Amino acid sequence: EGAGDGTTTATVLAQAMIREGLKNVTAGANPMVIRKGIEKAVRAAVQELQNISRHVEDKQSIAQVASISAADEEVGQLIAEAMEKVGKDGVITVEESRGFATELEVVEGMQFDRGYLSPYMITDTDKMEAVLENPYILITDKKITNTQEILPLLEKVVQQSKPLVLVAEDI
Structure with a gap:
């Protein structure tokens, strides 16, 4: 079983809604009625997702979700460790490594992408x-x-x- 960020699913759903909407408009349906129907369906879907969602706060649950999303248990553990260290208000930046190692670096305070201008x-x-x-x-x-x-x-x-x-x- 694979998991991702939902981009493919969202794209497939959007394509299906556009295709079916155009089919109905071509058949004579009112585009505004179709738009309102789509908006109503989106609100219902979002509400249902909120109803069935659960907060993930402990390190083990975060590691489990992150491991599935990354399709890599080691990366999932690192993400859970990073979230534990920086807290809810911290910032996590993922960068591609120049080598083969997967590592966690915690920076206290602020970090700037650039230094002095000249x-x-x-x-x-x-x-x-x-x-x-x-x-x-x-x-x-x-x-x-x-x-x-x-x-x-x-x-x-x-x-x-x-x-x-x-x-x-x-x-």
């Missing part, structure tokens, strides 16, 4: 790090496309003679 920001060339003492920190979920957007802030930081760490979606 090699000119490096302060410790031996470790290739940008080490800053008591910096101001600006965190934004926006893209900074023009320095004019943050110019007043930059001017105040320069007046204080303190470093600034910028964490942004993109610069």
